[in-house]
Amino acid sequence: MTDERERWALILGGSSGMGQATAIALAKAGYNICGIHLDFRAARAHVEQVKAEIGAAGSEALYINMNAADDEKRAAALATLRERFDRSEAERRHPYVRVVMHSLAFGSLVPFLSDDPKSAVDRKKMEMTQDVMANSLVYWVQDLLRGGFLEGGSKIFAMTSEGSSRVVPSYGVVSSAKAALESHIRQLAMELAQTGVGITANTIRAGVTMTPALMKIPEHDMIIASATKRNPTGRMTTPQDVANVILALSGEGTDFINGEIIGVDGGEFITGS
């Protein structure tokens, strides 16, 4: 079945790690990319490289540097995307957002309990982490649906980790956000299916992957050593592994996969700890 429509991917966290690899893989497959990211100073040069790679693949890179959890900025970003879609419509093309990927890594890596309150989680840290890493997904999908960006065949992916159901001393806040994110995807999957439009939502549970987000976890050396030892393939997951799977799941014939948690880890999860 051919899709005559103009395919776009909205990648939340499209400047690094899994979001970056997926943006480039989808661009090579003909998608235009709207990348939302939060980068400062030196990291901005890296964003220009990512955009150049998307452009070299013959696709458009509409990148917006903003906090994805900010309601007003989300509205402004979608207005920018709407203007871009209007230009395509004026040229008799029909754009739609086929792939939404939530790949935001921005959380407090602190324990719940500490003698020093500054070293432990507090309301602000808890709510900020939940908002960026979990709840923002719901608000983006609401606005994308109301704005007519999603159509039959659109697919939503959110990134979780084994840490949603395991404990690591500094990962408790992020772990709770991952558990919420998995729940949000189940709820969206059910409600989207009931609309009858043909939009699906699934969670990708990546294995431990070398990215800037992993290196910020204080226990990263232990996590990397454990993943390398446990992974039956003898290597860690790469951003490209994740990108390959999202590209495949975004293709035809996957419309009845809905509300699942799909492991992309070479079998790391099933070996246990």
Ligand SMILES: NC(=O)c1ccc[n+]([C@@H]2O[C@H](COP(=O)([O-])OP(=O)(O)OC[C@H]3O[C@@H](n4cnc5c(N)ncnc54)[C@H](O)[C@@H]3O)[C@@H](O)[C@H]2O)c1
């Ligand atoms: N690296 C791993 O081992 C691993 C394993 C499983 C799941 N994950 C999950 O995959 C996702 C991507 O992680 P990664 O390792 O590729 O991270 P990364 O640090 O390489 O990339 C994070 C991206 O999020 C963007 N970002 C962060 N906060 C933002 C905000 N408030 N608003 C807009 N953009 C923001 C950054 O600009 C960047 O593009 C995360 O949800 C992470 O928890 C990571």
